[in-house]
Amino acid sequence: MEASLTARDRVGIQDFVLLDAYTSESAFLDNLRKRFHENLIYTYIGTLLVSMNPYKELEIYSKKQMDTYMGVNFFELPPHIYALADNVFRTMQSEFNNHFILISGESGAGKTEASKKILQFYAVSCPSTKLLNNVRDRLLLSNPVLEAFGNGKTLKNDNSSRFGKYMDIQFDHQVEKLPHLLSAGGGRRGRSAPLARPGEKLPALQILSGNCAKVSSINDKSDWKMLRKALSVIEFSESDIEHLFGIIASVLHLGNIKFGVDVRGYASLNNNNKEMHWVSKLLGIPMQVLQQGLTHRKIEAKADEVFTPFSEEHAIYARDALAKAIYGRTFNWLVNKINESLVNKDSSRKTVIGLLDIYGFEVFSVNSFEQFCINYCNEKLQQLFIELTLKSEQEEYEMEGIEWEPVPYFNNKIICDLVEEKHRGIISLLDEECLLPGEASDLTFLEKMEEKIGGHHHFVTHKLADQKTRKTLQRGDFRLLHYAGEVTYCVVGFLDKNNDLLYQNGKEVMRQSKNAIIQHCFPSTEPDSKKRPETVVTQFKTSLVGLAEILMSKQPWYVRCIKPNEAKQPGRFDDVLVRHQVKYLGLMEHLRVRRAGFAYRRKYEIFLQRYKPLCPDTWPNWKGTAAEGVQRLIKHLGYKPHEYKLGRTKIFIRHPRTLFATEEAFQVCKHKLATRIQANYKGYRVKEDYQKQKDAATKIENCWRGLMARKERERRAWAVKVIKKFIKGFITRNQPSCVDNSEYLAYVRQNYLTRLKENLPKTILEKDSWLIPPPIMQEASQLLKKLYVRHTVRKYIQGITPQRKAQVLLTHINNNTLRYICGVPVVKYDRNGFRPRLRQLIFTQEAAYLVEEAKIKQRIDYSSLKGVSVSNLSDNFLILHVTCDDNKQKGDLVLQCDYLFEALTKLCGITNKQNYVNVVQGSVRYDIRPGREGFVDFKSGQESMVYRAKNGHLMVVSVEFFK
Numbered sequence: 032m033e034a035s036l037t038a039r040d041r042v043g044i045q046d047f048v049l050l051d052a053y054t055s056e057s058a059f060l061d062n063l064r065k066r067f068h069e070n071l072i073y074t075y076i077g078t079l080l081v082s083m084n085p086y087k088e089l090e091i092y093s094k095k096q097m098d099t100y101m102g103v104n105f106f107e108l109p110p111h112i113y114a115l116a117d118n119v120f121r122t123m124q125s126e127f128n129n130h131f132i133l134i135s136g137e138s139g140a141g142k143t144e145a146s147k148k149i150l151q152f153y154a155v156s157c158p159s160t161k162l163l164n165n166v167r168d169r170l171l172l173s174n175p176v177l178e179a180f181g182n183g184k185t186l187k188n189d190n191s192s193r194f195g196k197y198m199d200i201q202f203d204h205q206v207e208k209l210p211h212l213l214s215a216g217g218g219r220r221g222r223s224a225p226l227a228r229p230g231e232k233l234p235a236l237q238i239l240s241g242n243c244a245k246v247s248s249i250n251d252k253s254d255w256k257m258l259r260k261a262l263s264v265i266e267f268s269e270s271d272i273e274h275l276f277g278i279i280a281s282v283l284h285l286g287n288i289k290f291g292v293d294v295r296g297y298a299s300l301n302n303n304n305k306e307m308h309w310v311s312k313l314l315g316i317p318m319q320v321l322q323q324g325l326t327h328r329k330i331e332a333k334a335d336e337v338f339t340p341f342s343e344e345h346a347i348y349a350r351d352a353l354a355k356a357i358y359g360r361t362f363n364w365l366v367n368k369i370n371e372s373l374v375n376k377d378s379s380r381k382t383v384i385g386l387l388d389i390y391g392f393e394v395f396s397v398n399s400f401e402q403f404c405i406n407y408c409n410e411k412l413q414q415l416f417i418e419l420t421l422k423s424e425q426e427e428y429e430m431e432g433i434e435w436e437p438v439p440y441f442n443n444k445i446i447c448d449l450v451e452e453k454h455r456g457i458i459s460l461l462d463e464e465c466l467l468p469g470e471a472s473d474l475t476f477l478e479k480m481e482e483k484i485g486g487h488h489h490f491v492t493h494k495l496a497d498q499k500t501r502k503t504l505q506r507g508d509f510r511l512l513h514y515a516g517e518v519t520y521c522v523v524g525f526l527d528k529n530n531d532l533l534y535q536n537g538k539e540v541m542r543q544s545k546n547a548i549i550q551h552c553f554p555s556t557e558p559d560s561k562k563r564p565e566t567v568v569t570q571f572k573t574s575l576v577g578l579a580e581i582l583m584s585k586q587p588w589y590v591r592c593i594k595p596n597e598a599k600q601p602g603r604f605d606d607v608l609v610r611h612q613v614k615y616l617g618l619m620e621h622l623r624v625r626r627a628g629f630a631y632r633r634k635y636e637i638f639l640q641r642y643k644p645l646c647p648d649t650w651p652n653w654k655g656t657a658a659e660g661v662q663r664l665i666k667h668l669g670y671k672p673h674e675y676k677l678g679r680t681k682i683f684i685r686h687p688r689t690l691f692a693t694e695e696a697f698q699v700c701k702h703k704l705a706t707r708i709q710a711n712y713k714g715y716r717v718k719e720d721y722q723k724q725k726d727a728a729t730k731i732e733n734c735w736r737g738l739m740a741r742k743e744r745e746r747r748a749w750a751v752k753v754i755k756k757f758i759k760g761f762i763t764r765n766q767p768s769c770v771d772n773s774e775y776l777a778y779v780r781q782n783y784l785t786r787l788k789e790n791l792p793k794t795i796l797e798k799d800s801w802l803i804p805p806p807i808m809q810e811a812s813q814l815l816k817k818l819y820v821r822h823t824v825r826k827y828i829q830g831i832t833p834q835r836k837a838q839v840l841l842t843h844i845n846n847n848t849l850r851y852i853c854g855v856p857v858v859k860y861d862r863n864g865f866r867p868r869l870r871q872l873i874f875t876q877e878a879a880y881l882v883e884e885a886k887i888k889q890r891i892d893y894s895s896l897k898g899v900s901v902s903n904l905s906d907n908f909l910i911l912h913v914t915c916d917d918n919k920q921k922g923d924l925v926l927q928c929d930y931l932f933e934a935l936t937k938l939c940g941i942t943n944k945q946n947y948v949n950v951v952q953g954s955v956r957y958d959i960r961p962g963r964e965g966f967v968d969f970k971s972g973q974e975s976m977v978y979r980a981k982n983g984h985l986m987v988v989s990v991e992f993f994k
């Protein structure tokens with residue numbers, strides 16, 4: 032219903048219980064019509080399903096549809112026969128009890144189709160095992176077999192079931208579902224004989240020439256194939272099938288036998304009668320026996336047997352009675368055979384769902400004995416409905432702790448009693464009349480009824496009626512006011528039809544048959560009861576009581592089928608016809624009972640779940656019990672006390688309008704909620720995405736870190752190897768080149784050369800800053816140094832331009848007195864080893880000048896130059912000894928010159944003194960100034976340096992390259 036609440040404005044309402052004008056037949060009809068025109072053929076009245084015959088194939092029975100309805104809350108989806116089937120099954124499962132589905136309606140309203148749909152639904156939802164598939168096939172194929180023998184074309188339905196059908200589907204809970212079948216085939220309806228259809232094999236039975244009706248909606252060829260297949264699946268042997276068709280053909284021939292009248296006025300049969308000939312042949316009964324049986328009645332008087340001839344009328348009656356008996360018993364045999372094929376031998380407890388496909392109220396222009404029986408049956412079923420529904424309603428109220436409110440409904444028990452009460456009921460009176468010896472007739476039966484039940488409110492005859500009613504009644508009519516409406520019956524034929532006597536010798540004739548099925552149906556062991564057999568109506572009543580007992584122990588479900596028009600046309604809704612059925616199906620009455628108490632009831636949980644957004648206290652989550660939540664909710668919604676009741680587990684709402692108002696509020700609120708939920712959802716999705724990305728990032732990071740750690744480990748391992756090799760190489764560096772040190776030595780070489788390249792002396796003057804070579808590079812270093820010194824000297828010399836030479840001379844030498852000879856860069860040291868800036872020593876003819884930045888610092892005359900001392904080491908020191916007579920003289924000069932040899936050579940050349948240069952070893956004395964002496968000590972060491980030693984001497988340390 033929850034879904035129907037939403038859809039109610041679209042195409043009517045899906046549940047009549049929610050119809051505000053629930054007592055209005057027109058409102059009821061309007062809703063049906065509206066939905067029918069939209070192909071919505073199903074509508075609920077509570078759990079009752081109203082089904083309109085669409086007379087066209089609708090796409091609503093696919094496997095997909097079945098799946099949609101499987102296991103879904105009954106009220107959540109649009110009404111459907113599958114919803115009902117599923118709900119029955121699930122209730123049975125949860126409550127572990129038995130159920131039945133009563134399908135009723137007029138002929139052609141769609142009962143058989145509905146029961147087929149239910150069976151198909153159960154068959155499809157059944158688990159698939161070999162055993163179950165077998166049973167399922169038989170179950171489904173039993174339908175075409177029963178239809179082939181039990182259906183016929185009538186004015187109302189091309190394929191009308193001529194029998195009521197009840198079947199039990201057993202469910203084994205171990206395997207979830209195991210359909211087993213089938214009990215009882217109801218009595219055949221006597222209106223028209225089953226109709227055989229022309230078929231491939233039938234010529235052998237000599238009935239092809241029969242005047243058979245053609246039915247456009249039926250495909251005989253494919254139906255015939257289906258029947259043959261079904262019979263073989265249900266394990267009918269070839270001889271069974273042959274005998275079966277023999278019987279059907281013989282019944283048809285029997286019906287065609289025409290009697291003559293002999294001279295005495297008795298019925299007679301010609302020996303050449305073709306029909307009789309075929310019946311005799313098909314059933315294997317001697318012609319004479321058959322002829323005698325059809326025209327005479329055997330009367331047993333004491334030990335004697337007397338045959339009295341039939342009048343023509345009697346003979347026709349006896350012929351029809353025999354044909355009906357043959358067909359009826361054969362049909363019973365068929366049903367038993369199908370039951371045997373489906374019988375469940377497993378005796379463990381199972382629950383069942385009964386399927387009762389039964390004709391509804393019948394009201395024709397002339398109604399006879401058959402309509403009386405059918406309508407009595409419907410009266411009983413209504414009684415059952417009232418008892419079961421009210422009972423369950425009462426039980427529910429009791430369980431829920433709600434005070435029972437009397438339900439204003441019509442209890443039709445009074446009508447049932449009128450029909451079936453012992454000694455006083457119509458059935459008893461009819462039987463009495465039938466059993467009465469003497470001149471009983473239909474009219475005496477009518478008089479008896481008038482006499483015995485004349486004052487009953489639901490019974491009226493022409494004689495008993497008032498002036499106005501009498502006009503609507505014939506003299507031979509009686510009228511019953513059934514719960515669904517009044518029906519007028521014509522009493523003619525009641526007695527005969529009730530007697531339906533098969534004369535004793537009819538049975539005896541059949542016993543002589545060679546047909547195995549006939550032998551089975553008319554056993555010689557059948558007692559030839561002298562007592563009159565039970566009348567038809569009593570048999571009917573007995574089987575009805577039996578059925579009611581079966582049904583009473585089960586929980587009922589209803590499908591009420593309605594045909595929209597008599598023309599079997601799709602899309603046509605005949606108001607009068609439908610209104611008639613609504614009335615006689617008792618739908619308004621049903622609705623009244625359903626609406627007597629509360630229109631709507633739901634478990635607290637379900638109600639709260641749906642409507643909790645309507646109250647801030649219950650939304651989004653209610654922390655307390657569902658019952659408290661509902662209380663809070665309805666208080667917030669402002670429900671009036673008389674509009675609802677609160678049970679133990681359910682809320683009961685009296686009027687649909689209360690619920691609709693709530694639903695409307697919910698619909699409005701839903702949109703707002705949807706937006707909010709959407710936003711939340713989007714947020715959630717984004718968060719989810721973010722989380723995913725974060726996780727992915729962490730993963731990537733982990734992988735990356737792992738990779739880096741592995742690389743680092745490899746790198747370290749490599750480094751350890753390299754270092755080890757390096758250390759080993761270092762340890763063995765002085766050994767001849769071998770595996771252990773070759774790489775180290777190559778490295779040392781390369782390293783030295785690289786460093787040397789970067790640290791080459793920039794000028795000629797820096798030649799002492801030559802990078803100290805490792806031992807293995809000593810020789811190479813010396814050679815390189817030599818080469819490099821030569822190279823730089825050449826470059827230097829090439830680099831001195833004539834201008835520069837001239838500039839030096841002109842700038843630094845006073846007047847024209849000096850003649851340029853040569854300028855050598857020198858460094859002058861004082862006794863403390865203080866190293867002044869770079870200067871130049873310029874030699875002229877007469878003097879040497881110490882020149883610094885173009886300012887002449889000191890002039891030494893050659894005449895005062897006593898000599899030059901140099902050490903035998905590579906320190907490039909030269910000491911110029913001068914005469915110190917003149918106090919203005921500053922003393923001897925301690926100089927360092929990178930171009931020592933060139934300077935000495937030049938000096939010797941200028942002074943023209945060959946032994947002028949004194950090479951000393953270790954130490955040389957010099958005059959710091961006149962009268963004060965100093966010493967310069969020379970030695971070799973790791974690093975070249977000049978400093979004042981502790982003894983006050985100037986210490987010159989030089990690196991020994993060329994040893």
Ligand SMILES: Nc1ncnc2c1ncn2[C@@H]1O[C@H](COP(=O)(O)OP(=O)(O)OP(=O)(O)O)[C@@H](O)[C@H]1O
Binds near residue numbers: 089141142144192592
């Ligand atoms: N749900 C349906 N969808 C399509 N067609 C349907 C449906 N129900 C019934 N019909 C059509 O209506 C015809 C009559 O239906 P069906 O034989 O079930 O009626 P019935 O109530 O069993 O009649 P009877 O009491 O005479 O046996 C079917 O042969 C079929 O053509």
